Amino acid sequence: MELCIALDLPTQEENLALVEKIKNYDVWLKVGLRSYIRDGAEFINALKAINPNFKIFLDLKLYDIPNTMADAAESIMGLGIDMFNVHASAGKRAMQEVMQRLEKYEKRPIVLAVTALTSFSEDEFVAVYEESISIKADQFARDAHESGLDGVVCSAYESASIKNTTSQEFMTLTPGIRPFGEDSGDQKRVADVAFAKEAQVDFIVVGRPIYQSQDPAQVVENILKII
Numbered sequence: 001m002e003l004c005i006a007l008d009l010p011t012q013e014e015n016l017a018l019v020e021k022i023k024n025y026d027v028w029l030k031v032g033l034r035s036y037i038r039d040g041a042e043f044i045n046a047l048k049a050i051n052p053n054f055k056i057f058l059d060l061k062l063y064d065i066p067n068t069m070a071d072a073a074e075s076i077m078g079l080g081i082d083m084f085n086v087h088a089s090a091g092k093r094a095m096q097e098v099m100q101r102l103e104k105y106e107k108r109p110i111v112l113a114v115t116a117l118t119s120f121s122e123d124e125f126v127a128v129y130e131e132s133i134s135i136k137a138d139q140f141a142r143d144a145h146e147s148g149l150d151g152v153v154c155s156a157y158e159s160a161s162i163k164n165t166t167s168q169e170f171m172t173l174t175p176g177i178r179p180f181g182e183d184s185g186d187q188k189r190v191a192d193v194a195f196a197k198e199a200q201v202d203f204i205v206v207g208r209p210i211y212q213s214q215d216p217a218q219v220v221e222n223i224l225k226i227i
Contacts, residue, residue: 001197001227003220004028004057004173006207007047012039016046018211022220023051028083030205032059041079048080055082057173057203061114063087066094070101073111077102081109085153088113088140089129095147110171113144114153115162118176134158138165145170151202156191159199173203179223180209193226 005027007015058081062069076084102108115137116125125133141152141162151171159172179193196204213219
């Protein structure tokens with residue numbers, strides 16, 4: 001299991017100050033939609049300048065027509081990131097086209113598919129997808145696996161079932177991790193690290209419990225000890 005830290009602070013300066021505090025740890029950094037729209041590729045370069053060994057997860061959740069998604073995936077190749085994601089609900093053809101477009105590259109990032117956003121409650125999810133989270137997450141994971149992706153984004157509650165449905169090597173990344181039982185905020189399906197480990201999660205994403213702490217480096221160290 002690896003730790004991915006969400007850089008979700010209001011400004012680039014605050015995110016970079018946080019990263020300076022945890023620069024000596026072997027972790028992933030998640031650059032999300034707000035940060036990338038606001039700060040662009042220069043932000044990724046600034047993160048690498050702090051520690052070139054940081055691995056970057058670009059969390060843009062691509063969702064468009066297949067050709068546009070494949071074009072975007074190819075553009076991402078020029079950013080020097082290590083992982084990005086698409087929406088599984090874009091369909092198998094879109095996911096397959098993304099992976100086919102990346103075949104020509106000798107080294108490509110890890111590609112994940114989003115199953116069910118962890119902000120969804122069961123009722124909210126059913127209202128959109130007309131199926132339960134557990135059933136639909138397994139289906140989306142099968143689609144992603146058959147399309148050649150490396151794994152999925154899901155909650156810790158779906159991870160074990162997804163691995164049983166696809167493969168033990170098929171990666172799961174889980175947002176909404178509250179490592180020591182912190183408040184869930186706007187996330188509905190949260191879990192602690194112990195549960196995530198039991199569910200065979202490969203990457204845990206932690207944001208607020210780290211960046212809202214008075215001592216982010218100590219929180220990172222505590223998490224790394226238990227994973």
